[in-house]
Ligand SMILES: Nc1ncnc2c1ncn2[C@@H]1O[C@H](COP(=O)(O)OP(=O)(O)OP(=O)(O)O)[C@@H](O)[C@H]1O
């Protein structure tokens with residue numbers, strides 16, 4: 420059985436992902452010319468599909484690829500019931516970023532999710548509408564606010580980019596977004612709530628849970644080889 424691995428074809432995870440496999444002794448060669456989105460691992464029955472980090476999460480979820488390297492945030496956001504569909508086989512130590520709840524710095528008496536719950540509860544009475552949260556992480560936001568913190572009175576405003584600018588632009592009151600150095604949040608006068616880290620994400624080797632993987636020596640070899648160099 421040929422094993423297919425999805426690796427980032429572009430973006431911030433591209434170089435480190437391919438390098439991990441090389442270091443693990445799985446040397447990737449492109450099939451066709453340099454612009455090809457298919458590759459192979461030399462000497463093994465392994466195909467490489469070069470895809471974007473978000474496509475990789477989707478393709479592992481539906482089992483089109485057996486393994487992939489992508490951010491845990493994209494797995495948890497992209498897939499309902501992620502743990503049933505995929506296994507995080509290894510955390511790779513790059514692509515670190517936190518998915519966080521951030522509010523305007525001028526909200527001086529809001530430092531925690533409990534404080535934010537109080538704000539949300541009387542937001543409509545004060546402002547005539549629900550608290551608006553700008554994010555592209557709507558699944559994680561709903562889980563964190565509704566299930567973990569019992570906050571039900573809010574509205575999600577889908578943001579596809581420049582999310583940190585949404586409060587100043589009047590599109591939303593607060594945001595849920597990814598941060599690494601924190602400089603974009605600071606530049607936009609936002610602060611992370613002290614218990615507002617939803618997920619500490621990093622690049623992961625992720626496996627689609629498939630019955631045919633059980634007892635497959637190549638599957639075990641890939642996981643073993645990657646874990647060994649971490
Ligand atoms: N500073 C950062 N900002 C955004 N994402 C980051 C950052 N640091 C690490 N990441 C991680 O990188 C991954 C996204 O990478 P990238 O933006 O290259 O993906 P992509 O799917 O190709 O993006 P797009 O399709 O939006 O161009 C996510 O898993 C995210 O957690």
Ligand SMILES: O=P(O)(O)OC[C@H]1O[C@H](OP(=O)(O)OP(=O)(O)O)[C@H](O)[C@@H]1O
Pocket residue numbers: 580581583596597598599600601602603604
């Ligand atoms: O905490 P920081 O180090 O400031 O990083 C966080 C920012 O970096 C990313 O945007 P980027 O400009 O890379 O573009 P993208 O949204 O297209 O990935 C991300 O969406 C945040 O806006």
